[in-house]
Amino acid sequence: MISAPRRRIATALASAALGLTLLTGCSDDVSCGLDQCTVSIARETNxxxxxxxxxxxxxxxxxxxxTVDIAGEQIQLTKGQQAVDVGGLQVSLASVTSDAIQLEVSR
Incomplete structure (x- = not known):
């Protein structure tokens, strides 16, 4: 049986590993924290x-x-709307400018 302090350490290490995995899934147009990413996509075809x-x-x-295509599924998002579940992610529209859209994405 694992002692309580060892269990807490194991849980903390597992959480840290998950956080690093999420962070490494981000590119230049994606800014990630531990449980959420902000995604900027240019308003241009493809x-x-x-x-x-x-x-x-x-x-x-x-x-x-x-309208965005996430994991092969087209969805419509409106500013102020609650997050939509798509492709195993929660997605909401943060902003729309003449150049780009910004989405909030979390697992």
Whole structure:
């Protein structure tokens, strides 16, 4: 049987390893913390990034709504809307500018 202090250390090490795994899944257009990533995608045809092992691709946008393809599934996101579950991730729209969209992504 594992003692309580060893169990806490093992849990802490496992959490740290998971955090590093999540961080290494990020690119230049993706900024990650331990449990959430902010993703910027250019508003241009075929613009895409990879986040947490899943491809996110820009499809279209207007002032408040964007359509993105996440893990092969097209979804529409609106500013202020709660996160949508897609491809095993929670995705929400953070902002829309004339140049890019910004998504919040978490597991």
């Amino acid at each position: 613009a895409k990034v990879e986040v947490l092992g899943v491809e996110a691709k820009f499809v279209s946008a207007d002032e408040n709504t964007v």
